[in-house]
Amino acid sequence: MMQAMSGIEWDAAQLAAWSEPRLARCEQALSRWVGVNAPVLLGDAMRYAVLDGGKRLRPLLVLAASEAVDGHDEAALRAACAAELIHAYSLVHDDLPCMDNDVLRRGKPTVHVQYGEADALLAGDALQALAFELLTPDDAGIAPVVQARLCRLLARAAGSEGMAGGQAIDLASVGRVLDEASLRQMHRLKTGALLQGSVEMGAGCAEQVPADVLAALRDYGAALGLAFQVVDDILDVTADSQTLGKTAGKDAASDKPTYVSLLGLDGARAEATRLLGDALAALDRCPLTDTAALRALARMVVERDR
């Protein structure tokens, strides 16, 4: 397997040096696996939705967590891609006219603008199925117990008590005032579940992981997941569409409750910093020697500008 570099706190160059070969490997794997044997238009839509775009934060979290526990290399690559497929399908469906009706994503027309609504719907559906197919190869030397565990974690993170549930709460909340606990619960599911699930899947790539390691990584993932959403809400207000690669200001325009509307811009920034502290503190409690990549990813989530 790839070796994680040593060091306690990385600077941006160190994180980039760690990330780049791993991102390249994920891109190659996604290109090899997504939509290749599908009917032609469907396969094109699937590839358009997934390839050549996105920060790939979920894959990096999977790989960093797996390396921290010395997980199975091929399992981690597959889990990294599977988490990204779930993320990608959720964006395709989220952008549809009956949901957010968005036309711009990662600086390109959204999938339904490019391929039509019906093929966008099916591409999303097929990407979700493909995620579970990637996790269960019959010839990759991955222990069945790891395969089953990865499917379990991903299904829970994606489903009605995870991402899809959070989106349903989000839908129901438009135009309503949420208190902080409700807002937190919505985001814990909508964005947090898959980010936390990515960390847990990475940890699950080792056949056996001590319970205290799992608990610490779960806490790290939960704090990082919320921090990500707080920062998303901040960027929706402070960044422009070109930098974001998607429509800025749309939360306010659609009267959605956000951390900024609840806490104000300064309050939201303080919350993001606090959550970063929680994530790093969880790693400090973790009896692992090599959490530098996880620490750097948490900082990147909070300090990013898009």
Add this chain to the structure above:
Amino acid sequence: MMQAMSGIEWDAAQLAAWSEPRLARCEQALSRWVGVNAPVLLGDAMRYAVLDGGKRLRPLLVLAASEAVDGHDEAALRAACAAELIHAYSLVHDDLPCMDNDVLRRGKPTVHVQYGEADALLAGDALQALAFELLTPDDAGIAPVVQARLCRLLARAAGSEGMAGGQAIDLASVGRVLDEASLRQMHRLKTGALLQGSVEMGAGCAEQVPADVLAALRDYGAALGLAFQVVDDILDVTADSQTLGKTAGKDAASDKPTYVSLLGLDGARAEATRLLGDALAALDRCPLTDTAALRALARMVVERDR
């Protein structure tokens, strides 16, 4: 586990006596598992889509195949429900305005008519995730190798080289003339993959299954899957909406290629009879003693009137 009854060719009463307790068990399990801890509207939409309706053919195929190979009982129940969830989600998405735009299903308003398009979309997404979650419990005593295999079979049956791929071909075929080979390929994916996958999942509920048994059951499932669609095409022409519980005549109205448009009504009936023969012949090659339920289900598929 439940014992399959003996006998070579069952009549309708024998099939009913076998089916009824199994259907009741599936209904109870689905009611216990679907949408229970989901956000309230989403959970309601999921339950509306799944409970109290449908022939439950896929669950019965899973259970019959599992009993034929003496599969793990709880694994079979979960696989039966998982196959039904994939079927149910595909109907919810298929009925959406951007696909078939259908308002009637199983004699009730479709999910998006009842709950709105956005919640219907999310309910379908969450049902797909739930299918994989049901297959991977961490406390049900199901061997990880069985859990992983069931996920693999279901993911392949549901995805871009299975059901979703078939729906994409179907979409692209509206208004075009398909030859028999193309029509067969479309239906092999659109309807056949999940029906065949249900049989294979049932067979996969045993930890070890001889290759010749698997091959025979796969052939049985493939023939049955195509036969189902041929009969669907016939019923679309010959039955009325009330009997079907969905809009009759919609294939012709939407200018979709069908077996009836290709072969004529008599030709399609002959094709269904031929495929039933193929399914039964596959079982005759199968070194299993107890295939009575599978035989009776194949007959039911071809002789049904809705």
